[in-house]
Amino acid sequence: MSPHLTEIVIFTVLFVVVSGMGFVAARWRRPTDLASLHEWGLGGRNFGSWITWFLIGGDLYTAYTFVAVPALLFGAGAAGFFAVPYTVITYPIVFLIMIRLWSVSHVHRLVTPADFVRVRFGSPTLALLVAITGIVATMPYIALQLIGIEAVLKTMGVAGSGFLSDLPLIVAFVILAAYTYQSGLRAPALIAFVKDVLIYLVILVAIIYIPARLGGWGAIFDGAKAKFEATPAPNDGYLLNANNQLQYVTLALGSALALFLYPHSVTGVLASKNRDVIKRNMSALPAYSLLLALIALLGYMAISAGVKPIGKDVNTVVPQLFDQMFPDWFTGIAFAAVGIGALVPAAIMSIAAANLFTRNIYREYVNRTPTDAQEASVSKVTSLVVKVGAVLFILLIDPQFSIDLQLIGGVMILQTLPSVALGLFTRWFHRAGLIAGWVAGMGGGLLMLYSIANPATNHAHFGGSAFPLANLGLDTKITVYAGFLALLLNLVVAVLGTLVARAAKAPDGPDGTRPGDYTADEGDQRIKEIDLAGST
Amino acid sequence: MPDDKSDRSPWYWLLLVPVVIPLMTFLYNADEPHLFGFPLFYWLQIAFIALGVATTTLVYRMTRRRP
Numbered sequence: 001m002s003p004h005l006t007e008i009v010i011f012t013v014l015f016v017v018v019s020g021m022g023f024v025a026a027r028w029r030r031p032t033d034l035a036s037l038h039e040w041g042l043g044g045r046n047f048g049s050w051i052t053w054f055l056i057g058g059d060l061y062t063a064y065t066f067v068a069v070p071a072l073l074f075g076a077g078a079a080g081f082f083a084v085p086y087t088v089i090t091y092p093i094v095f096l097i098m099i100r101l102w103s104v105s106h107v108h109r110l111v112t113p114a115d116f117v118r119v120r121f122g123s124p125t126l127a128l129l130v131a132i133t134g135i136v137a138t139m140p141y142i143a144l145q146l147i148g149i150e151a152v153l154k155t156m157g158v159a160g161s162g163f164l165s166d167l168p169l170i171v172a173f174v175i176l177a178a179y180t181y182q183s184g185l186r187a188p189a190l191i192a193f194v195k196d197v198l199i200y201l202v203i204l205v206a207i208i209y210i211p212a213r214l215g216g217w218g219a220i221f222d223g224a225k226a227k228f229e230a231t232p233a234p235n236d237g238y239l240l241n242a243n244n245q246l247q248y249v250t251l252a253l254g255s256a257l258a259l260f261l262y263p264h265s266v267t268g269v270l271a272s273k274n275r276d277v278i279k280r281n282m283s284a285l286p287a288y289s290l291l292l293a294l295i296a297l298l299g300y301m302a303i304s305a306g307v308k309p310i311g312k313d314v315n316t317v318v319p320q321l322f323d324q325m326f327p328d329w330f331t332g333i334a335f336a337a338v339g340i341g342a343l344v345p346a347a348i349m350s351i352a353a354a355n356l357f358t359r360n361i362y363r364e365y366v367n368r369t370p371t372d373a374q375e376a377s378v379s380k381v382t383s384l385v386v387k388v389g390a391v392l393f394i395l396l397i398d399p400q401f402s403i404d405l406q407l408i409g410g411v412m413i414l415q416t417l418p419s420v421a422l423g424l425f426t427r428w429f430h431r432a433g434l435i436a437g438w439v440a441g442m443g444g445g446l447l448m449l450y451s452i453a454n455p456a457t458n459h460a461h462f463g464g465s466a467f468p469l470a471n472l473g474l475d476t477k478i479t480v481y482a483g484f485l486a487l488l489l490n491l492v493v494a495v496l497g498t499l500v501a502r503a504a505k506a507p508d509g510p511d512g513t514r515p516g517d518y519t520a521d522e523g524d525q526r527i528k529e530i531d532l533a534g535s536t
Numbered sequence: 537m538p539d540d541k542s543d544r545s546p547w548y549w550l551l552l553v554p555v556v557i558p559l560m561t562f563l564y565n566a567d568e569p570h571l572f573g574f575p576l577f578y579w580l581q582i583a584f585i586a587l588g589v590a591t592t593t594l595v596y597r598m599t600r601r602r603p
Contacts, residue, residue, distance in 0.1 A: 084581045085558035088588045092551035095592055217573030238567075239577055245561045253559060276600070283593040286585050293582045 004156045007323075010332025011156065011339060014198070015172070018191050018340050022179030022347075025186040036372035037111050040184035041355045041379055042271045045106075049277050049284070051189055055348075056268040056281060057288045058192030060087075060259065063148030063342035064141075066199070066295050071314040073299030074307075076236045077228045079244055081296055082252045087289040090256035095282040098260055098269050100424040100518045102278055105270050107517045107524070112352070113266050113420045114360040120423050122509025123431040124364050129438050130416045131360035134263040137409035138353045141262075142390040144406050145342040145349075146173065147315060150394070152335045154310055155319035166395055172339070173346075177387045180347045181380050185271055188347040195344050198337035200291065202322075206301075206334075207294045210325050214304045220297070223304035243477040247466045250481035258414045258483065261421065263352035264345065274522035346387070354382035404462045408449055411465065411483035415441040418494045424518065431509045433497030441490025448482040547598040554588040 029046070031039045038045055047055060065083070072080030101116060110116050114134065118127035146169060153168055179187045211217050225238045240248055259265060272278055295318075302321040310316040322334045358379040363370055370378070393401075419434045451471050454463025466479035501508070557563065564580040571579040 078577060081578065081581065085584065088558045088581075088584050089555045091588055091592055092554050095551060095595070096548060218570070219573075221573060221575055221578075238575070240561060240565045245565065249559045249561060279592075279596045279600075283589050283596060286589045286592075289585050289588075290582065293578075293585070297578070 006328035007156050007332040007335060010329060011336045014336035015339060018194055019175045021190050022187040023182060025190040026183040028186050028190055035376045037355060037375050037379055040376045041111060041351055043185035043189055045271060046273050047271045048273055049280050052272040052277050052281050053284050054192040054196050055189045057285060058195050058344035059264055059268045059348045061288045061292060062145060062345040063338050064144040066338060066341060067148050067151050067315045067318050069296045070299035070318050073296050074302050074317045075314055077238045078240050079248060082248050083296060084293045086252040086255045087292060090259050091282040091285060093256055094260045097421050097424060099275050099278050102269055102275060103520045104513055104517045107520045112356045112359050114356055117419045119512035121431045126419055126431050126435055127360050130419055131356045133412050133416050134356050135353045137413040138263055138349050139389060140405035140409055142346050142349045143393040145346040146394045148342040149339050151315040152319050152338050154316055155323050173387060173391050176343050176346060177384050180350060180383055185351055188344045192344045195340045199341060202334045202337045203291055203294055210301050214301060220300050220304045224300040227303050244479055247479040247481055250484040254414060254481045254484040257417055258410050261413045261416050263356055264349040267348055267352040350383040350386045353386045354379040357382045407465050411445040411449060411486055414483045414487050415490050417487060418491060427511050429494055430498040430501040432501040432506050433494045436497035437490040437494030440493035441486045444489045445482060445486030545599045547595050550591055550595055554591045558584045
């Protein structure tokens with residue numbers, strides 16, 4: 001009999017209960033008709049403060065985050081703590097940007113960030129680029145959620161080797177796919193409630209119980225300090241050093257800017273009822289950042305507790321720590337929290353990717369005048385395809401590849417910032433300039449990532465996001481976040497391209513929005529359906 | 537008409553504070569002083585979360601449209 005039987009039973013029971021909720025969610029806040037993207041894909045665009053808080057919190061702070069951030073501190077120390085300043089600075093930025101996106105999307109009934117670019121710059125090409133960037137960046141992110149579940153399954157000993165070992169993972173994702181198909185965004189919104197309660201419970205217990213067993217916080221930090229002082233690696237340590245401070249800062253800023261460009265964050269925000277809901281949430285969501293900071297420190301607790309990852313998979317550090325420290329029944333709850341934690345973002349991400357496909361590829365290039373029901377059914381089927389793709393990714397390809405791809409995805413999504421985020425404030429840029437900027441940023445970003453080696457993971461290329469300035473021929477050991485440099489390049493080219501396009505009198509696309517659209521609120525006049533066919 | 541509503545307000549400049557401060561590593565990249573066993577690097581960055589909350593809450597209250 002498995003020594004993990006109690007854990008497995010509790011994990012399974014909670015998982016089944018939550019899956020049941022996923023199916024029931026279709027009846028929750030029941031609309032007259034679920035067959036439109038506003039209902040299936042955005043939950044009726046009517047979520048209040050509480051639901052939005054759980055939904056966006058469950059969406060942004062994913063199972064992967066909970067497993068990977070402590071693993072980063074476990075391996076590299078202080079550099080991994082960037083997640084904290086990152087999630088602090090993101091909310092004030094978003095406060096300014098996302099309320100404008102919400103307003104303009106409310107007036108024009110937009111569903112995706114690419115929809116906005118389409119109306120704002122009148123360029124199907126630019127919108128297509130934004131949509132493809134979003135889909136490509138989101139796919140590996142969904143796959144990573146599976147890694148979160150897998151780390152837990154491995155620790156429980158149910159994912160070993162052979163074909164059958166993948167069965168629990170496949171079953172979990174089939175269930176997820178089925179209820180997302182049926183209930184749309186209402187499913188993760190309802191499940192997020194359970195997920196977050198479980199996560200808060202587990203972490204609260206962990207930060208009181210584990211330090212008490214390990215001799216207090218002082219001892220935990222001393223243990224981490226001793227570990228990093230003993231290693232020869234130059235870029236770990238329990239404080240930052242002269243060479244990685246700029247990387248720390250640019251990574252935090254770049255990630256903060258990227259966060260709300262991700263389609264799944266936009267989906268979460270657009271589902272809210274009015275501007276006040278979003279503003280209030282920008283003050284309330286940092287509660288999750290506090291949680292994240294404490295979770296990050298689980299990595300140091302693991303060092304003090306002498307946890308050894310399973311194989312070379314550092315993502316098993318946190319599950320292993322729980323397994324070692326907690327009684328079996330509570331470990332079961334903790335594992336369920338991580339497992340369910342993977343379901344919420346995976347569902348929202350697949351919905352967001354599906355909406356991008358439907359609105360900006362299917363609608364633009366296949367069927368120009370779809371009915372609401374057609375749009376919804378295309379999205380539902382696409383969400384299934386996206387999830388099957390994610391499972392195949394994990395099963396057939398080395399999981400490390402998904403991690404690398406997610407890293408690349410962050411750099412890529414950042415390249416939509418000039419069109420989406422700056423576009424919300426100014427129409428100064430020319431569509432040709434923005435396209436040129438996107439191409440330059442994307443190309444430059446990929447080249448930089450390609451050139452980054454990481455001897456520790458035996459990578460000659462794509463070894464991380466810390467770009468050594470020495471690669472540009474500068475005589476320094478300082479590293480900078482590659483996405484940040486790529487974004488600068490993108491902006492410079494977009495500005496130059498705009499000037500050139502103006503000088504050459506290249507035709508610019510029409511702007512379908514008015515200034516007042518960016519400050520409109522619930523109850524303000526809506527435009528029933530934007531005329532996408534009218535502009536080119 | 538919604539078109540006449542402007543959301544410009546000087547209060548929004550205050551949001552720069554919680555964006556800029558957490559990016560200044562010299563403020564917190566040190567071991568001492570400790571707080572509850574936490575080195576400065578960790579407790580001060582956690583404290584910035586509170587700074588962010590305080591600022592966004594203040595700006596929200598000051599820019600709220602009164603019906």
